[in-house]
Amino acid sequence: MTTLRDVAREAGVSVATASRAINGHSNVTAPTKAAVLAAVKKLNFVPHSGARSLTRRKTDTVGVILPDLFGEFFSEIIRGIDLVAHESGMHLLLGNMHGSTHETAAAIAAMRGRVDGLLVMPPDVKPELLSGYLDPALPTVLLNYDAGSLDLPFVAVDxxxxxxxxxxxxxxxxxxxxxxxxxxxxxxxxxxxxxxxxxxxxxxxxxxxxxxxxxxxxxxxxxxxxxxxxxxxxxxxxxxxxxxxxxxxxxxxxxxxxxxxxxxxxxxxxxxxxxxxxxxxxxxxxxxxIDRLGSTAMMMLLRILRGETLAAASATILTxxxxxxxxxxxxxxxxxxxxxxxxxxxx
Amino acid sequence: MTTLRDVAREAGVSVATASRAINGHSNVTAPTKAAVLAAVKKLNFVPHSGARSLTRRKTDTVGVILPDLFGEFFSEIIRGIDLVAHESGMHLLLGNMHGSTHETAAAIAAMRGRVDGLLVMPPDVKPELLSGYLDPALPTVLLNYDAGSLDLPFVAVDxxxxxxxxxxxxxxxxxxxxxxxxxxxxxxxxxxxxxxxxxxxxxxxxxxxxxxxxxxxxxxxxxxxxxxxxxxxxxxxxxxxxxxxxxxxxxxxxxxxxxxxxxxxxxxxxxxxxxxxxxxxxxxxxxxxIDRLGSTAMMMLLRILRGETLAAASATILTxxxxxxxxxxxxxxxxxxxxxxxxxxxx
DNA sequence: TTTGCCATTGTAACCGGTTACTCTAAACCT
DNA sequence: AGGTTTAGAGTAACCGGTTACAATGGCAAA
Known part of the structure; x- marks a missing residue:
């Protein structure tokens, strides 16, 4: 496991400079940058996304929580989500509530610190229970859920x-x-x-x-x-x-x-x-x-992540x-x- | 965002004690533990899995990299993987190489620091190229790939x-x-x-x-x-x-x-x-x-993660x-x- | 009463990056 | 030439947890 420190040492610079060179910041001289990149190549350095997302407070990942994985429907939704997510360089973290309320809570909790936003498809029974588990600070879009007591943006089929x-x-x-x-x-x-x-x-x-x-x-x-x-x-x-x-x-x-x-x-x-x-x-x-369901929800989530404010009022209904x-x-x-x-x- | 520090302050203990109480370590008095848990409830604290995995050097997540998401086949594989992963409390991080070699490298690199192991389904062309991108230190199982130059465990269909x-x-x-x-x-x-x-x-x-x-x-x-x-x-x-x-x-x-x-x-x-x-x-x-393909691969990966050593010789062929x-x-x-x-x- | 041991709890380093702030020195100014 | 600006690089704090090690204190043994 080569770390940024190793690269910095190899290149004869400080970690700060190494970091800046790797991330393409402007305030690095060409020769310095070259030295760092050479060290990266030589040591086969790959940045540790986990550590990076900790400081950046950004994971470039969205959590997807589905009630179950039933064939066609599931795969189409994921495909739709991935299509949009991929364009924006986002990754997908899959969570599965396997039908149970307890698991739902666990799945959502496990997402904390791993994702920038959540795409949740509530189970049929009592989706309102969700509100207790969802983190209000975490951008969330509901899938296949038309209105209800939660003031969250959603996308549903008419x-x-x-x-x-x-x-x-x-x-x-x-x-x-x-x-x-x-x-x-x-x-x-x-x-x-x-x-x-x-x-x-x-x-x-x-x-x-x-x-x-x-x-x-x-x-x-x-x-x-x-x-x-x-x-x-x-x-x-x-x-x-x-x-x-x-x-x-x-x-x-x-x-x-x-x-x-x-x-x-x-x-x-x-x-x-x-x-x-x-x-x-x-x-x-x-x-x-079905794929539209996923891609639309993902697009809405991206808008929220970009700073827009979306609530239940900005829901999308697919006909x-x-x-x-x-x-x-x-x-x-x-x-x-x-x-x-x-x-x-x-x- | 309440952090462990907040909880510790609220409970009147140190972060170390708070951490130990939350994780159920034995060396914490009952009353102390109760105080910490009360603070957790009160502040609605959810541990930050990202930070946790940084120190633990364990993410409880496996990366799944597929060449594309084509309907039935994809969903069945994921379902099989999830079935086994879920039993072991593992999460799934989806990566998609979208056919291109460049994206494959990117997808694998992005997994560094986010996953404990990798399930990779090589694209049809030149799967051997993979070896350059794969991190030898990261447990990896190949899907639907029968033998070849890579000495990695795999599971394939006969x-x-x-x-x-x-x-x-x-x-x-x-x-x-x-x-x-x-x-x-x-x-x-x-x-x-x-x-x-x-x-x-x-x-x-x-x-x-x-x-x-x-x-x-x-x-x-x-x-x-x-x-x-x-x-x-x-x-x-x-x-x-x-x-x-x-x-x-x-x-x-x-x-x-x-x-x-x-x-x-x-x-x-x-x-x-x-x-x-x-x-x-x-x-x-x-x-x-197809789901067997996924669940078998996941089971093999789990064995590696538990410390067993598996190589191409321990491959599984599904008939x-x-x-x-x-x-x-x-x-x-x-x-x-x-x-x-x-x-x-x-x- | 003093010493020693053990159970709890606290302090601080660390995981691997990012970045605010500081410092140095070269370039620019009058 | 002396003073000021600024580009480039370094130091160290920080993200939010975990845990090695140190410190404290209560109790039993001597």
Missing amino acids: NYHGAYAMTEALLARGAKQVVHIAGPKHNRDARDRQRGFADAMAKIAKVQSPAILPGDFSEESGAQAARLLVQGRLPADAVFAANDQMAVGLIAELAASGMSVPGDILVAGFDDIPLARHLNPSLTTMQVN PTLVARGTTGGAAGSAVAAKAPVLGAHG | NYHGAYAMTEALLARGAKQVVHIAGPKHNRDARDRQRGFADAMAKIAKVQSPAILPGDFSEESGAQAARLLVQGRLPADAVFAANDQMAVGLIAELAASGMSVPGDILVAGFDDIPLARHLNPSLTTMQVN PTLVARGTTGGAAGSAVAAKAPVLGAHG
């Missing part, structure tokens, strides 16, 4: 308008009896999507209590819904699943029961997972650009896009944005 | 035997003329798979120069191969694509040309991406447990598993491991 738009589209295709397969009850995304569905049914189709089947975002729960639909002889000419995963399970089970999609029944999902376009028929869904494909009999590939501001102030 | 086994299986299904769609030329995985294919054809089918079509792991290149196959009237009764992505593109294009899979031609891929089982017919492929599905007309879901040691010393 699930409500997305679901509303999808329901509207199904009705426009001529469906009369649209059934919704809901997501987990405690999940914020799922609740908002259900609300969007119910409101659209009430406003457009004048149906006050539309049929809603329970689900938990899993493929199996989609299949279960299909069985309920078929065996229960629930009258339905369209199904709107709260996510693609369930739509996939639903379609497979419907096919097994001899029902044709979209011939007998239209199907739509939400998320646009990669699988969606490869199904046969391909799945109509609301496209959520999902309707992608009409085979399962609604539509022209495969056409895309329409949900009716809502693309990027707008919230509050 | 692409060769996997491809050999798949080719063997296709021949066993009665195929006479198997065509391979290769991956990018500079890609190590792709080359090994092609080698496995060629050797199997030579040894089992006694074909010395089997047909090999170019590809680049993309869906489009799979479709292109299909067109070559159909228009060029290349005699073939089975196609082994170097990855699933290409197999997907291939199948879609074959279907568009009116060819039936597996009726007219058998198809197999490699990787077992989630999409594979959802295709219709479902795709026969070699299952690579992929054959999953026979619809595209080879087989019993969907049966799985057979490739003939090779499951976990074994290499070299």
Whole structure:
């Protein structure tokens, strides 16, 4: 481990001069600088970022705390964050709350002194608990969390308008009896999507209590819904699943029961997972650009780090896009944005 | 920012005592300890991990450097690493070399002083260049890199035997003329798979120069191969694509040309991406447990950090598993491991 | 009562950099 | 020439913890 002291000694200068030469300060003569850099090369010196960030009070790192690492969604968010972070020379420190409140506190505490800012995706249950753990002095942006009691900037997906738009589209295709397969009850995304569905049914189709089947975002729960639909002889000419995963399970089970999609029944999902376009028929869904979620949040965090003041009022809501494909009999590939501001102030 | 000094003052003790009380050292009286902890609560003190790691010379963090963040593969690796890291209370610092050599050096340098060890997945081209950047004093495990000039422990996938086994299986299904769609030329995985294919054809089918079509792991290149196959009237009764992505593109294009899979031609891929089982017919492929790649590497790194000495000789080779599905007309879901040691010393 | 030992606690050096402040000497001025 | 400015380099404090070593004091042993 060669240190700056070693370099200084080798170059025959003081540590201060060595430091200045390495960091390109102007008040160093050319020959002195050359001598220092030669010593750096010779000793193979690499600055100790840990020590440096201690004095600079700047780590060039942002902490990312996610509730869990579930496949596609996680990787896309990270990719989006990294894209922006990388441009600004920032590093990513990953924290995982693994669902538990205790771990969340630990993850956040462990970040102290290691990061300049935090990107946090609160767990579904009681995100308000977070406020107790978060350091008010540490710039923080919330991911996938729309409003609430915390006065922090956040970026979220407009699930409500997305679901509303999808329901509207199904009705426009001529469906009369649209059934919704809901997501987990405690999940914020799922609740908002259900609300969007119910409101659209009430406003457009004048149906006050539309049929809603329970689900938990899993493929199996989609299949279960299909069985309920078929065996229960629930009258339905369209199904709107709260996510693609369930739509996939639903379609497979419907096919097994001899029902044709979209011939007998239209199907739509939400998320646009990669699988969606490869199904046969391909799945109509609301496209959520998950990476945008990450990159937008990172951009907001960078603005705060540059000195701007952002609060909940400067939140960003990402609007999902309707992608009409085979399962609604539509022209495969056409895309329409949900009716809502693309990027707008919230509050 | 409350510091340890503040806590000590508040509790009426010295910083040394405060530090000892907080870290649970035995030589502190109960009342003193209580006073310190009360002060911690009152001032909302959270230790500064950066400063702590400077003196302890231990960061409880491992650096993960990946060539790029491509979807599924990346997220699965991270998930595997995190699984093990989390158990040991380790954090993950993400570095991204974004393909370039220059960035790789920068990413590795930036890790100095921030991590206790490194998990590096070398880029396809000249992984040997790495040795110049890597700090020999920093425990390092290589990911997805099988042998080479670096004497570092690594974990890799046995692409060769996997491809050999798949080719063997296709021949066993009665195929006479198997065509391979290769991956990018500079890609190590792709080359090994092609080698496995060629050797199997030579040894089992006694074909010395089997047909090999170019590809680049993309869906489009799979479709292109299909067109070559159909228009060029290349005699073939089975196609082994170097990855699933290409197999997907291939199948879609074959279907568009009116060819039936597996009726007219058998198809197999490699990787077992989630999409594979959802295709219709479902795709026969070699299952690579990518998360295992990450968790195994992390486990090796932990062993080094605990003081064990590991070198290239203690590498781990993960053997992929054959999953026979619809595209080879087989019993969907049966799985057979490739003939090779499951976990074994290499070299 | 004095000495010795041990359990607590305090002092200060240190981890590896950064930088405010000081010092020296060369260059500039009248 | 004498005084002043200023560029270049050095000294040392500091970031926020940890810990070796020193100091204190209470109690048992002599």
